[in-house]
Amino acid sequence: MLEATGITVRYGGRTALEAASLTIRPGEVTGLAGPSGCGKSTLARVMAMMLRPDAGTLTVDGVPVTGWRQRAPRDLRTRVALIYQQPRLAVDPRLRLAEVIGEPLAANGRPDGERVAELAALTGLTGELLTRWPHEVSDGQLQRACVARALTLEPRYLVCDEMTTMLDASTQAHLVAVVNAYRERTGAGVLAISHDPLLLDRWADGVVDFAGGQGPTPGQPGRALRST
Amino acid sequence: MPVRFAAGTLALLALAVLLVPAVVQLDQSLVDLRAAGQPPSLAHPLGTDEVGRDVLLRSIYGLRVSFLVGLVAALVSMVIGGLMGLAAGSLGGLPDRLLMRVVDGFNALPHLLFGIFIVALFAPSAAAVVVSVGVTHWTTAARIVRSEVLSLRSRPFVEAAISAGATRTRVVRRHLLPHLLPHLMLATVLMVPHAIWHETALSFLGLGLPPHLASLGNMINDGQRSLLTGDWWSSLVPGLFILVPTLAVSVLAQHWRDRRSPRWRSELEL
Incomplete structure (x- = not known):
């Protein structure tokens, strides 16, 4: 399990994330939805151990992540892989x-x-x-x-930050299938961040709705779809 | 077309600089008072100076010395500046702030005066000029490199490499340096004319290269006395020997940068 508890991140004086918690279970796809600027990507970067939270803890398979500098130590970082929204920049x-x-x-x-x-x-x-x-x-x-x-x-966990937003339908379907096949073969956990409720509804085992910058509130699968 | 012209001019000058001293059995420092102050003629295509030395031959020798001094000085300043900028940009925080204040400090000093101060500590020599220019001009490179590192550091592709377990050294070597190098090379090349200018200024003040060395700076300095008697060639020719090759090098450097970066290359094709 990749478990983030009470994560708070501030950029300068501005709070991007306040006491947010999220769990990614092995072999499952956790969906993360929410409006722009609500802190989804910030949480993704924390869970990928690329951003040190100002408060809160992160545990990987039961072991708390320690030894943070700006990022987590090298051997821990490689357990989580990030896929970005814009391949051109990545x-x-x-x-x-x-x-x-x-x-x-x-x-x-x-x-x-x-x-x-x-x-x-x-x-x-x-x-x-x-x-x-x-x-x-x-x-x-x-x-x-x-x-x-x-x-x-x-990697044990994959963080897909708007992985398919820029893609056409067939590439999107193919890459989702590739990630799913990998998940089924290795039992890796997937965090799927998307604006697309249809995609999350189809892909995710559970969807967490991130509302109004207040941090995620756990929801039932399909809730993202119903609320739109 | 200007690129080809620049390349041709530079090739011609390079050939002259490399071959003339080897092939032509003439002494550039030969004093011939009977031929002093002659305008351009068949025997002396670009005239002679006030003691009868051939201006063309001396300019070719001078280009060799001045360019070498300018290039080494530019390289020294780029290496110092590059390392400082890399350290400031990649370490960040306190080291960054400290290094940038040092840069501000150096920039606040009039660099010619500071250069004179450094040269004055040594006897006139090429090494003294190199040190003087290098120590006063590294700040440009430091700023370029630092700002590039800061912008590269936050790019997702650098983050992706770090996330995949790349060490700091690997990120610098694999992702930062290849992006920095074109900028640094360009800055180096653009620094060469500037360094030559400093060599000229220092030689003019008698603090630069020793007078027996045929540097372009020394020649302009000598030639300006003859200007009063109407011998325009003795300082104009070495002047052109500074202007033409440095201009050609700038044109080529620009072109080289455009060609080298894959991204720029694709934009050029649009």
């Missing part, structure tokens, strides 16, 4: 697609071309695309690479 323009996907492996000192090819095939990227620069592929293709990159280290 990819270094100076790396070819194969390097983008292989980066987590290379960063941990074990580059593996076969694994890269395997993940690329899984996300629907053909061999030729792997030699291209990011500016030579579409947003959808780039997001496929980002999903492949997120899976390279076999």
Whole structure:
């Protein structure tokens, strides 16, 4: 379980998140909905251990995350992978697609071309695309690479921050299926953040509704759909 | 087209600088008082100076010295500035604030005066000029690098690398430096003319390169005395030898930066 309890984050003097709690269970998809600016992405970054909360605790599989500096220690960070809304910004323009996907492996000192090819095939990227620069592929293709990159280290948890917002329907369906297949195979937990109630209703096992910056209030599956 | 022109000019000058001293068996420091102050002629295509030394030959030698001094000085300032900027930008917090106050301090000093002060500590030499220019001009590079690092650091792709377990060193090497390098290279190249200008100014004051070295600065300095008697070539020619190659290098540097970055490349194609 990836469990955030009483998370408070302030940017300067402004409070972005007040005592928010959220749990991601292994093998489940937790949906997170809410209006823009309500702190969804902030909570996502805390849960991915990329942002130190001003208050509150985070536990990964029962072990509290300690040793925070600006971010959590390296070995803990790699247990949670982040997928961003805008692949264009999430990819270094100076790396070819194969390097983008292989980066987590290379960063941990074990580059593996076969694994890269395997993940690329899984996300629907053909061999030729792997030699291209990011500016030579579409947003959808780039997001496929980002999903492949997120899976390279076999993370226990996946945080998908508006993963499919920028995509066309077929790419969206494919990437959701890829993430689902990975979840079923490895029992990883998924946090799906989206503005799209239809997507969350179909994809998530439970939806947490984030209302008015007051932090999430637990809801029943399907509530996001009914409230619109 | 201007790019090709610049490249051609630069290639020609580079060839002259490299080959002339090796091939032409003429002494640039040969004093020939019988030929003093001659206007351009067949024997001396760009005239002679007040003691009869060939201006073209001396300019070619001078370009060699001035450019080398300018380039090394620019590199020194970029290395100092680059490291300072990288440290300030990536460490942040107190180290950042301290380093930036040091930069402000250096910028508050008139850098020519400070350069003179540093040079005055040594005997006139190329090394003294390099140190003087390097120590006073690193602040530009520091600011460029720091602001680039600050903007890169918060980009999602850097965050994604950190999230995937990349170490600080790896992030710097793999994601920051490749983005910084074009900016740094451009700043270095643009610093070269500036450094040459400082070499000129210091040589003019008798604090720069030793007078026996045929540097462009020394030549303009010598030539300005002959200007009063109408010998325009003896300072105009070395002046052009500064202007033309530095302009050509700037044009090429700009072009190189545009070509190198994949992102810029795609924008150029639009």
